[in-house]
Amino acid sequence: MRVIAAMSGGVDSAVAAALAVEAGHDVTGVHLALSPDRQQLRSGSRGCCSVEDAHDARRVADALGIPFYVWDLAERFREDVVEDFVAEYAAGRTPNPCLRCNEKIKFSAVLDRAQALGFDAVVTGHHARLAGGELRRSVDAAKDQSYVLGVLTPEQLAGAAFPLGEMTKERVRELAAERGYAVAAKPDSHDICFIPDGDTRGFLARRLGEQPGPVVDALTGETVGTHGGAYGFTVGQRRGLGITTGDQRPRYVLGIEPVSRTVTVGTAEQAEVGEVRTALPTWAGPAPELPFTAEVQLRAHGAAVPCTVSAAGDGGLRIELGSPQRGVAPGQSAVLYAPDPVRGDRVLGQAAVDLAA
Numbered sequence: 597m598r599v600i601a602a603m604s605g606g607v608d609s610a611v612a613a614a615l616a617v618e619a620g621h622d623v624t625g626v627h628l629a630l631s632p633d634r635q636q637l638r639s640g641s642r643g644c645c646s647v648e649d650a651h652d653a654r655r656v657a658d659a660l661g662i663p664f665y666v667w668d669l670a671e672r673f674r675e676d677v678v679e680d681f682v683a684e685y686a687a688g689r690t691p692n693p694c695l696r697c698n699e700k701i702k703f704s705a706v707l708d709r710a711q712a713l714g715f716d717a718v719v720t721g722h723h724a725r726l727a728g729g730e731l732r733r734s735v736d737a738a739k740d741q742s743y744v745l746g747v748l749t750p751e752q753l754a755g756a757a758f759p760l761g762e763m764t765k766e767r768v769r770e771l772a773a774e775r776g777y778a779v780a781a782k783p784d785s786h787d788i789c790f791i792p793d794g795d796t797r798g799f800l801a802r803r804l805g806e807q808p809g810p811v812v813d814a815l816t817g818e819t820v821g822t823h824g825g826a827y828g829f830t831v832g833q834r835r836g837l838g839i840t841t842g843d844q845r846p847r848y849v850l851g852i853e854p855v856s857r858t859v860t861v862g863t864a865e866q867a868e869v870g871e872v873r874t875a876l877p878t879w880a881g882p883a884p885e886l887p888f889t890a891e892v893q894l895r896a897h898g899a900a901v902p903c904t905v906s907a908a909g910d911g912g913l914r915i916e917l918g919s920p921q922r923g924v925a926p927g928q929s930a931v932l933y934a935p936d937p938v939r940g941d942r943v944l945g946q947a948a949v950d951l952a953a
């Protein structure tokens with residue numbers, strides 16, 4: 597096969613590219629320049645695409661003896677990922693930019709360009725398994741990235757390859773060290789690549805400005821604090837609420853109302869939801885017949901819980917949770933899995949959370 601290896605400059609994609617070469621594929625390395633101000637990203641910071649990262653990727657491509665290019669998709673990334681991220685927060689929702697990037701950039705803009713150039717697939721260092729067209733969790737549960745790939749359609753998955761799904765992160769680092777790659781010990785990337793300092797609230801404040809509003813306690817109906825921008829909150833959040841209540845019980849964000857800028861907080865019991873309504877789903881394989889039972893994961897680093905999925909009537913899904921959950925934030929994806937303890941849980945599809953009650 598002729599494939600594009602998407603090389604971030606990190607250890608995962610270095611090893612993914614190496615395994616593709618060693619499997620006999622005709623591999624071309626591509627680093628994506630995604631940040632509009634890549635020169636400003638400090639070297640050493642783990643942004644998605646600092647100049648330093650591009651050099652790291654190039655060194656691995658040179659060691660592999662494969663052609664290497666930098667594709668500038670910064671404008672597409674800005675429109676489809678960064679602006680979507682800002683708009684979602686402005687609307688009181690909590691987006692997942694990695695999922696959006698997979699949907700709109702890596703397995704859309706990049707895959708389209710690759711296919712137009714005659715390549716068959718895009719190989720990445722994602723930790724997930726893809727065999728026979730079925731997307732499954734990685735064997736390394738702690739590193740599993742199937743959640744952020746759950747949005748991909750069968751057509752997109754047909755043009756993807758994830759060589760790392762059958763191995764642990766530790767094994768990936770060993771393979772990189774055996775091959776003498778300097779990136780073998782490079783730290784894992786964290787958080788959001790276009791916010792390298794990790795200060796999401798600061799990033800949003802620069803974009804959206806001060807938007808003061810009240811924090812209201814659902815238990816008493818009283819205003820218990822003020823905030824500088826509702827975008828600084830996520831449903832389910834407990835820390836950093838900056839409030840004083842009359843009792844000692846912890847409070848959690850229950851809801852965010854963007855027009856009045858009201859952040860509502862409540863007790864742990866009030867924060868629990870038993871049912872989730874979603875927007876239109878996407879399916880990773882043939883659309884399953886509704887209703888069905890499955891497991892649902894409601895955020896990138898959450899555990900999956902048993903659920904029953906039915907039609908909500910408006911094209912969206914109604915997901916009844918087997919046990920009540922806290923911190924189900926509108927805008928996050930509800931990724932549905934078919935539990936399979938032997939072969940690894942299979943992704944069925946996903947839908948964005950609209951409402952949880």
Ligand SMILES: Nc1ncnc2c1ncn2[C@@H]1O[C@H](COP(=O)(O)OP(=O)(O)OP(=O)(O)O)[C@@H](O)[C@H]1O
Nearest residue numbers: 602603604606607608609627628644645720721785
């Ligand atoms: N700037 C980029 N250029 C090319 N490919 C990229 C870029 N950013 C991410 N990717 C691809 O997407 C995959 C998953 O991205 P993610 O940001 O989760 O990286 P990661 O798990 O830290 O992997 P790595 O160690 O390769 O950076 C990477 O392994 C790589 O194949």
